[in-house]
Amino acid sequence: MIRPARSSRARCPDHGDRAGPRIPLILVAFLVVAFAACSSSDKTSPPSTPRVLGVGDSLIVLATANIRTALDGQYETRIIAENGQRIDEMLPPLREALRRDGPVSAVFVNLGTNNVIQHETYAGALDDLDQLIETVADVPCVVLTTISTFLDTSFGSALAGRLNAKIRALREQDSGKYQIVDWDAAIHAPGGVEELMMVD
Numbered sequence: 001m002i003r004p005a006r007s008s009r010a011r012c013p014d015h016g017d018r019a020g021p022r023i024p025l026i027l028v029a030f031l032v033v034a035f036a037a038c039s040s041s042d043k044t045s046p047p048s049t050p051r052v053l054g055v056g057d058s059l060i061v062l063a064t065a066n067i068r069t070a071l072d073g074q075y076e077t078r079i080i081a082e083n084g085q086r087i088d089e090m091l092p093p094l095r096e097a098l099r100r101d102g103p104v105s106a107v108f109v110n111l112g113t114n115n116v117i118q119h120e121t122y123a124g125a126l127d128d129l130d131q132l133i134e135t136v137a138d139v140p141c142v143v144l145t146t147i148s149t150f151l152d153t154s155f156g157s158a159l160a161g162r163l164n165a166k167i168r169a170l171r172e173q174d175s176g177k178y179q180i181v182d183w184d185a186a187i188h189a190p191g192g193v194e195e196l197m198m199v200d
Helices: 020-034 058-071 087-101 113-117 125-135 150-155 159-173 183-188
Strands: 051-056 076-081 106-110 141-145 178-181
Touching (some): 051 087, 058 076, 087 125, 113 125, 113 150, 113 159, 125 159, 141 159, 150 159, 159 178
Parallel strands (some): 051 076, 051 106, 106 141
């Protein structure tokens, strides 16, 4: 389980020009994927140039160039990301990418924040997470990022906590396949980021 460095922070409404420091969070997650976070459990022969696939919202949009730079020459990297997207909205492009670009050695997922923000108008997040996990069932390594439960307080929800519980349960069930970047634990730790994360 990976806890991001304290310098990593998501953009808050009054810190839009300080989005850059959150890039290390994504880089750490992709390095875990790239350097075989789950490889010890993968008994298949990897492709000559392993493929990794990232899917997410604005956090990955901002980090795309840095991710490609970090993995250039070692991995074939495919990133699909769009600002403001929920889990369900990124399922079709994820499925298409897996069909078109597969097989992939690893998938990194950073989704769920916008589900919490929109929980009053869309209630399918937990089922959508199940569908996402089913979609990546054949991928040897899946890296998931937990969601800030500060959002639950701000938006009158318990959804972030429930999504995180499902993510952590996956890790407990199969620690060879599933890795976690535990952003929620990092920001709740003493000295952690004490601001509500907001993602476009």
